[in-house]
Amino acid sequence: MSELQVNMTLRAYDHLVPLFLGDVPTPGLKLNLDHRVPMVSTLSENLAAAEVSFNRYVLAAAKGDDSIIGLPAFILRGFRHRNYIVRRDSPLENLSDLRGARVGTNSWSDTGTMWARAAMRDAGVAVTDVNWVIGDLDEANPLKPPTHMDVDPPQGTQFLRSGQTLMGSLRDGGIDALTTAFMPDSVFEPHGEFRRLVRNFREVEREFHQRTGVYPGFHIVAVRRDFAEAHPQAVMTLYDALRKSWSIWWTKAKKFAESSPWAMEEIETQVRDFAGDIPPFGTESDAHKRMLAMICHEQFAQGLIPTAARPEELFAGFDSIKAKVSG
Structure with missing residues (x-):
């Protein structure tokens, strides 16, 4: 019997390298992975699965759009307290200092930007307190x-008008701070012209996690609904392959921990403090339930949606497929 061809777009994160290398079995499937294209918001007819924005997926769910089925595979996660930058000489030092400030962003609907605003709100600054x-x-x-x-x-x-940029506005004082996904090189330079607003971001993020129990998810994997309904076993095979890839990477990471001088300490921190988020799959753990509840609440509290999505229904489509295959 010939294998089912499954076209998929996916970034080549470290924990997905085993999948890209072909070290993970996908019985009955021929995965055609493409990591070179920009992330998509809709899945075309020739694309069965893709990495998608979790914020946009939840917004669609709140609006009743079920054209894609999300898998509880939180393949990109992180904190966003660290993602505010200011000029090196800025008097701003904390997220609470942003009240009344002019803050730039190059995306309003990205998941990371939503979590950045959640961090700001957690510090006592409402979305409407900022220009x-x-x-x-x-x-x-x-x-x-x-x-x-x-x-x-x-x-x-x-x-901004055509020809203007946020980095230029930050440089000349047109804005006071900026939040974006990727930091400019100067942030990594000891005396660069820009720095992180929250200098002790690890300490602040650790406190946030200890208090809320939330490790924010940014991206998930989703499949076209018509594909999932026609090939439910293929969906579960894909999900299992993502989990297996993570497991292979995690085993390697614990054995070698060669990615940085203190990578082993980072691994031990994850095992100790993020047990409910390891592995980054499923909705059963209390940690993942808290994260799902917070993203639904934040979308409503930030004015992104008039009625919040229900966290227990975000992956109802996947649960139905799983039950069908298991039954």
Whole structure:
């Protein structure tokens, strides 16, 4: 019997390298992985599965859009307290200092930006306490094209004119701070012109995690609904392959821990403090339930959605497929 061809877009994260190398069996499937294309918001007819924005997926679920089925595979996670930057000489030192400030961002609907605002709100600064500015990050990173799952920023948000950039505005004092996914090189330089707003971000993020129990998820894997309904076993095979890839990587990481001088300490920190988030799959653990509840609450509290999604229903489609295959 010939294998089912499954086209999929996916970034080549470390824990997915075994999958890309072909070290993970996918019985009955021929996975055609592409890590070179930008992340998609909708799955075309020739794309069965893809890495997608978790924020946009939950927004769609809140609106009743079930055209794709999300798998509880939280393949990209992180904290966003660290993702605010200011000028080196800025008097701002904490997220609470952003009240009344002019803060730039190059995306309103990205999951990371949503979690960055959640961190700010946790520090006591409401979304409406900030004067938001949206525009191109720099000449090399323009605004992303809008998608049907994007939401509008608050009234009064300023949009930069053509030729203006957020980095330029931060440099010349047009804005006070900036939150974006990837830090400019100068942040990593000891005396660069920009620095992180939260200098002790690890300490602040650790406190946030200890208090809330939430390790934010950014991206998940999703499949087209018609594909899933036609090939439920293929969906479970894919999900199992993602889990197996992570398991192979995790075993290797614990054996070698060669990615940085203190990678072993990081692994032990994960085992000690993030047990409910290891592995990053499923919705059964209390840690994952807390994270799902928080993303639904934050979308409503930030004014992204008039009615919050129900966390227990976010992966109902996957649960149905799983039950069908298991039964």
